[in-house]
Amino acid sequence: MAATPKLTKETCNGALAAIRDTLYVLSGKWKILLIVSLREGPMRFNELQRGLVDITPKVLSKELREMEMNEFVVRKVFNTVPVTVTYELTPYAATVFPIIDSLREWGVQHRERIIEHIKQDNKEAVEQ
């Protein structure tokens, strides 16, 4: 076994499997966005729904349940009247922050790049 791992078929397959796992856990249209929202602090059901404009209660509750199972969020019930429920991130959820940050960072750069392209296209169109 070499000290610097070569990119063999083995390691590539291992990488593929690991990435598949991650994508599976973060699957769905909303989980990552929910984590971003909850980074601001614990939130209630309706707050989350308002934050992610288009999500319906059914989908929201499904996503939250899955995230609970993956130990990404904890659901806390308070005996107020009416009952209050909050969702908050677990420490384990924090382990995906690097992923989320890299996604956000790339998205920002990408948008800038697109805008540059459009400017460039317009300039060329004028020059013709």
Added chain:
Amino acid sequence: MAATPKLTKETCNGALAAIRDTLYVLSGKWKILLIVSLREGPMRFNELQRGLVDITPKVLSKELREMEMNEFVVRKVFNTVPVTVTYELTPYAATVFPIIDSLREWGVQHRERIIEHIKQDNKEAVEQ
């Protein structure tokens, strides 16, 4: 504007938008996995298909076309008989490597964590 940006509603929405952009570009079951495969070097259509066991030619060609449009891959045709086609990553594709690496890294850790949990469960079961 503060030097250290507070996590206001503005910045949160901006983050959400950027992340949505990224997820959109990388959408689909296969794009990220294709990039991982192509990191080993240029590959031909059938090589890619064999590497990602379950992908069908229709889906593969669709994904590759989308990735071409996003400047992630270049398609090169060689006038052999029969014709040879290779796909290779562009420099721009390299800009998503940090994302992919964070996905892989997390997947590896996650798998280890799951295994630890299972061991722990077995131990507790025996102790009872």
Added chain:
DNA sequence: CTGCATCCTATAGGATACTG
């Protein structure tokens, strides 16, 4: 070998209405 055309279906996820 490198795909495209056609058909098909499973499922994610949306709309709407309703309950403790």
Added chain:
DNA sequence: CAGTATCCTATAGGATGCAG
């Protein structure tokens, strides 16, 4: 307020066969 229950549909993506 915090969800469930029903219903519905768009679309991603799989199966198969064929073509240049």
